Amino acid sequence: MKGMVQVYTGNGKGKTTAAMGLALRASGADLRVFIGQFAKGQEYSEIKALRKLGNIDVRQFGRHCFIVNEPEEEDIRLAVEGLEIARQAMVSGRYDVIILDEANIALFYNLFSTAELLAFIEEKPENVEIIITGRYAPQEIIDRADLVTEMCEIKHYYTQGLDARIGIES
Amino acid sequence: MKGMVQVYTGNGKGKTTAAMGLALRASGADLRVFIGQFAKGQEYSEIKALRKLGNIDVRQFGRHCFIVNEPEEEDIRLAVEGLEIARQAMVSGRYDVIILDEANIALFYNLFSTAELLAFIEEKPENVEIIITGRYAPQEIIDRADLVTEMCEIKHYYTQGLDARIGIES
Numbered sequence: 142m143k144g145m146v147q148v149y150t151g152n153g154k155g156k157t158t159a160a161m162g163l164a165l166r167a168s169g170a171d172l173r174v175f176i177g178q179f180a181k182g183q184e185y186s187e188i189k190a191l192r193k194l195g196n197i198d199v200r201q202f203g204r205h206c207f208i209v210n211e212p213e214e215e216d217i218r219l220a221v222e223g224l225e226i227a228r229q230a231m232v233s234g235r236y237d238v239i240i241l242d243e244a245n246i247a248l249f250y251n252l253f254s255t256a257e258l259l260a261f262i263e264e265k266p267e268n269v270e271i272i273i274t275g276r277y278a279p280q281e282i283i284d285r286a287d288l289v290t291e292m293c294e295i296k297h298y299y300t301q302g303l304d305a306r307i308g309i310e311s
Numbered sequence: 312m313k314g315m316v317q318v319y320t321g322n323g324k325g326k327t328t329a330a331m332g333l334a335l336r337a338s339g340a341d342l343r344v345f346i347g348q349f350a351k352g353q354e355y356s357e358i359k360a361l362r363k364l365g366n367i368d369v370r371q372f373g374r375h376c377f378i379v380n381e382p383e384e385e386d387i388r389l390a391v392e393g394l395e396i397a398r399q400a401m402v403s404g405r406y407d408v409i410i411l412d413e414a415n416i417a418l419f420y421n422l423f424s425t426a427e428l429l430a431f432i433e434e435k436p437e438n439v440e441i442i443i444t445g446r447y448a449p450q451e452i453i454d455r456a457d458l459v460t461e462m463c464e465i466k467h468y469y470t471q472g473l474d475a476r477i478g479i480e481s
Contacts, residue, residue, distance in 0.1 A: 154329075156325075167478045168360045171478070288467055289465035293321070297458055
């Protein structure tokens with residue numbers, strides 16, 4: 142099975158959720174999944190559920206809070222280390238699917254460069270699938286991907302002033 | 312917690328996958344999920360994985376093959392019955408999240424009407440979240456929803472002539 146590079150981007154809801162759904166589907170077919178989450182350090186509900194399934198390893202490469210304006214040195218260090226950990230996982234032969242959740246956000250904040258992510262993709266073994274999520278996917282990543290879906294926000298109730306709800310948004 | 316109506320539509324990849332990711336997340340937060348899949352009768356990989364998790368009931372309301380041109384009577388019967396089964400699940404108080412996977416496709420093929428789906432939504436208990444997926448969401452459903460994401464296809468490798476791959480697409 143030839144692996145592809147998939148990108149989920151755009152300002153709409155469902156990018157990380159779709160990647161978690163892909164992890165779920167892959168697990169259901171006994172594929173082995175590595176999930177690296179950039180710019181995140183919080184154990185969200187979907188991660189708790191994924192840990193109950195077999196064949197899924199999850200690592201988080203961010204602090205416990207969001208980057209607000211400028212990233213701190215710690216954000217950069219965690220992301221750079223994370224990309225290397227994910228690279229080692231990808232080339233180890235132990236995984237069929239590598240998910241780089243919010244890698245586009247890591248690029249947006251210059252935690253690592255687009256060139257570094259492209260170099261990562263170049264090392265992809267033939268059979269491995271790479272899934273990249275996060276808004277603001279740069280054109281070079283879109284050009285390199287086999288499948289790109291843009292989640293377009295048509296309507297969003299956050300704009301109605303509600304907080305994220307446990308089990309629904311987080 | 313006030314439940315919302317979410318719609319995932321558009322021609323891009325990730326609509327059902329995002330809904331399955333939402334089921335996963337809800338399960339991780341100990342919410343109870345009912346999934347009704349319209350126009351589908353095949354046990355996809357993600358369903359196999361979801362069945363391993365707690366709190367998730369899955370029902371399929373379609374035949375084992377896709378509707379090609381015109382729906383058959385059996386397609387209509389299964390969908391109409393399915394909507395009633397999902398309605399009973401929704402009003403039973405036993406679920407926090409009701410997923411109507413490919414309900415927009417059911418509308419597209421006139422398996423039931425937009426008015427019937429709107430009537431279904433009207434019966435939603437306050438705390439229940441409804442997730443509706445499928446391309447071609449009609450405007451009346453979009454108008455009624457609290458959150459609408461359109462998955463826009465930017466690039467798709469199906470166009471490169473490949474079949475769906477087990478664990479990745481199905």
